Amino acid sequence: MITDIRSQRKCYFASVEYSRSFWGKYIFLFEGSGSLRLTEDSLNLEDCAQAVEIPFKAIKSITIGRFSSWSKPTGLNYLALSYFDEEYPKQINLIPYESALDSTLVTNEIITSWQETLLGVEELTNRVQTPVLETESPRTFGKGLVLAATVVMPLAILGVGLVCFLLFQR
Numbered sequence: 001m002i003t004d005i006r007s008q009r010k011c012y013f014a015s016v017e018y019s020r021s022f023w024g025k026y027i028f029l030f031e032g033s034g035s036l037r038l039t040e041d042s043l044n045l046e047d048c049a050q051a052v053e054i055p056f057k058a059i060k061s062i063t064i065g066r067f068s069s070w071s072k073p074t075g076l077n078y079l080a081l082s083y084f085d086e087e088y089p090k091q092i093n094l095i096p097y098e099s100a101l102d103s104t105l106v107t108n109e110i111i112t113s114w115q116e117t118l119l120g121v122e123e124l125t126n127r128v129q130t131p132v133l134e135t136e137s138p139r140t141f142g143k144g145l146v147l148a149a150t151v152v153m154p155l156a157i158l159g160v161g162l163v164c165f166l167l168f169q170r
Contacts, residue, residue, distance in 0.1 A: 002039045006117055008110070011036040012095040013045055014078075019093055026071055036096050038117065043081070045094070052092070058083045062118050064111060065093065074104040077111045079118075 012030035019025065034048030042055045060082040067076045078093040096114050097107045 004037055004039055005121070006038040006114075008036040008096040008114070010097050010099075011045065012097065013048070013050070014093045014095075016091045016093070025068060029067055029071055029076075030095065036094065036114075038121075043118070045092070054081065054083050054092075056121065058085065060084065060089070062115055064115055072104065075108070076104045077108045079111050079114055 010033060012033045014024060014029065014031040018031045019029070024031070032048050032050060034051065035046050037044040037046060042053050043059070044054070045052045061080075062082075063080045064077050065080045067078065069075070076095070078095050080091060080093055082089065082091045084090070094111075094114070095107065096110050098110065
């Protein structure tokens, strides 16, 4: 008998292809909805037209992404799950939630807890790639300095020259 470790009654989902389309980016973020179930050996998206079972051995990475601020100004996250389906790499974005009326903060907490649960599964702990936080490189003036030197400075010099010309013309 298969034992459930965790389940979520409601879960939106979207494939990467759908999320990259105009419709998926700006009109309706979610391709569909179903339920999410974590068992002893797989993660299952059920009760939807595109039901999928993802065995732990197929999972490559589990990360958290964020939808565009154009589509979700309040900052909604998603659980990005990369896996292999018959040797082909795939990714699905999962958004587990309790109620469509919940704030994005509540939904983001649910998404984070799902990531922690998945990363806590012993079979995934040592094998799955987790996001590496990139340290910010120190800011340099680079392009800004070049832009200022080539555009702003000549305009400032012309402006000062024009003002001087107009003042001393009298």
